[in-house]
Amino acid sequence: MSNKLKIGVFGYGVVGSGLAHVLKNSKGLDASIVKVCVRDGEKERDLDSAVLTTNPDDILNDPEINVVAELIDDADAAYQIVKTALKNGKHVVSANKKMLAYHIEELIQLQWQHKVSFVYEASACGSIPIIRNLEEYYDNDLLQSVSGILNGSSNYILTKIFNEGLDYNVALKQAQDLGFAESDPTSDVDGFDTLYKLIILTVHGFGLFVHPDQVFNFGISNLSPKDIELASQKGYKIRLLGKVTKVNGNHVNLLVAPKFVKPEEHAYTVESHYNGVLIQGNFYDNQFMYGKGAGAHPTGSAVLSDITALAYDYKYEYKKLKYYGGLEYTNDMEVEVYLRYTNKDDLSLFEFKDISESLTGKEFNYVIGTLNLSQLIKIRQQIQGRDIFLAYLGDE
Numbered sequence: 001m002s003n004k005l006k007i008g009v010f011g012y013g014v015v016g017s018g019l020a021h022v023l024k025n026s027k028g029l030d031a032s033i034v035k036v037c038v039r040d041g042e043k044e045r046d047l048d049s050a051v052l053t054t055n056p057d058d059i060l061n062d063p064e065i066n067v068v069a070e071l072i073d074d075a076d077a078a079y080q081i082v083k084t085a086l087k088n089g090k091h092v093v094s095a096n097k098k099m100l101a102y103h104i105e106e107l108i109q110l111q112w113q114h115k116v117s118f119v120y121e122a123s124a125c126g127s128i129p130i131i132r133n134l135e136e137y138y139d140n141d142l143l144q145s146v147s148g149i150l151n152g153s154s155n156y157i158l159t160k161i162f163n164e165g166l167d168y169n170v171a172l173k174q175a176q177d178l179g180f181a182e183s184d185p186t187s188d189v190d191g192f193d194t195l196y197k198l199i200i201l202t203v204h205g206f207g208l209f210v211h212p213d214q215v216f217n218f219g220i221s222n223l224s225p226k227d228i229e230l231a232s233q234k235g236y237k238i239r240l241l242g243k244v245t246k247v248n249g250n251h252v253n254l255l256v257a258p259k260f261v262k263p264e265e266h267a268y269t270v271e272s273h274y275n276g277v278l279i280q281g282n283f284y285d286n287q288f289m290y291g292k293g294a295g296a297h298p299t300g301s302a303v304l305s306d307i308t309a310l311a312y313d314y315k316y317e318y319k320k321l322k323y324y325g326g327l328e329y330t331n332d333m334e335v336e337v338y339l340r341y342t343n344k345d346d347l348s349l350f351e352f353k354d355i356s357e358s359l360t361g362k363e364f365n366y367v368i369g370t371l372n373l374s375q376l377i378k379i380r381q382q383i384q385g386r387d388i389f390l391a392y393l394g395d396e
């Protein structure tokens with residue numbers, strides 16, 4: 001892009017203010033924030049009132065603004081903003097994984113149609129440049145799986161519980177106060193945030209659009225001290241993982257669930273709000289990326305990196321979509337799971353093919369066994385609200 005970057009920012013919360021801070025502290029980029037649109041014009045902010053607005057059109061219809069940074073916590077409003085910005089010929093940077101998970105296919109088409117760039121590195125794994133790497137380096141057929149800890153808040157909570165014995169709700173409150181959690185933190189703890197990120201990584205890693213409803217996701221909100229005790233006795237930690245795997249060469253599966261993690265696995269070492277992504281491929285085997293997955297400055301840095309890329313006319317090429325299509329989604333996969341349940345009738349919902357370990361007691365019942373993921377998808381509405389906890393075993 002030959003022109004100076006004139007940025008219109010939507011949102012001045014954790015990420016928006018983080019971007020302003022890192023931009024102020026980075027030299028050599030000819031870019032400035034000329035307008036910031038927020039929801040509440042009355043809030044106290046460290047911003048010149050001349051740049052502040054509550055009217056989206058002040059950015060979307062300003063011909064001087066050539067880059068829109070969409071950093072708000074409302075996915076529906078974000079979708080409208082991003083669509084209009086692209087249609088108005090503006091380059092767009094976004095951090096909004098929920099919006100992307102539901103609308104990425106349409107927004108990719110729109111950016112092509114209007115010949116602008118749409119980049120969103122901050123939407124997956126905070127400061128880890130995973131999307132750019134999937135685009136540029138893992139741009140061939142060798143990639144077999146991408147898995148890991150994609151959510152900083154849940155990892156922060158699990159670390160605090162395991163390492164310090166902190167109460168779940170206290171740890172969650174800390175994650176919120178530190179700016180790691182989503183405005184609705186159920187997205188973090190119930191695995192939706194991980195799911196949205198995994199969907200984005202699947203587009204870039206495997207060239208496949210998967211609707212969030214197709215994927216089984218389970219979170220950590222039902223975790224009990226008994227689960228932690230059992231995992232610890234076996235020498236495991238519990239971590240919330242997202243995993244996309246190529247199956248039998250022409251299918252792809254996505255899974256989001258807590259996992260019993262062994263000391264020799266990469267995820268075992270990932271603590272606090274850090275994320276860790278394991279990339280597995282033919283011939284190169286395992287590669288691991290690690291970094292801060294949430295918070296103002298790590299995420300602001302990822303947004304700044306996208307803005308800098310725009311200065312060099314960077315666009316995602318979506319090579320996997322264009323040249324490696326043909327993969328289909330499947331949930332027909334065997335998984336080994338740990339299921340802890342309170343009500344004995346709940347066990348009958350699960351069609352275990354074999355059970356390797358079980359315990360039935362007054363207050364604590366569990367089984368470890370194998371079942372098919374497609375069966376879990378079928379019963380996912382039924383298991384909601386029940387006092388059960390589920391974690392998978394097997395490879396990370």
Ligand SMILES: NC(=O)C1=CN([C@@H]2O[C@H](COP(=O)(O)OP(=O)(O)OC[C@H]3O[C@@H](n4cnc5c(N)ncnc54)[C@H](OP(=O)(O)O)[C@@H]3O)[C@@H](O)[C@H]2O)C=CC1
Nearest residue numbers: 011012013014015038039040071072073077095096294295
């Ligand atoms: N926090 C993090 O670590 C990370 C967050 N993200 C993503 O970044 C985005 C922003 O998150 P975060 O900064 O934490 O959220 P915050 O809640 O801290 O800030 C949200 C901001 O959006 C503004 N806003 C909400 N709706 C509108 C609207 N319709 N028009 C204009 N402004 C609006 C709010 O305005 P007001 O201040 O007036 O309320 C606020 O400034 C989300 O999509 C999130 O998922 C991605 C990676 C990491």
Ligand SMILES: N[C@@H](CC=O)C(=O)O
Nearest residue numbers: 151152153180182294
């Ligand atoms: N709430 C998210 C923020 C970054 O994506 C997380 O905790 O990872």
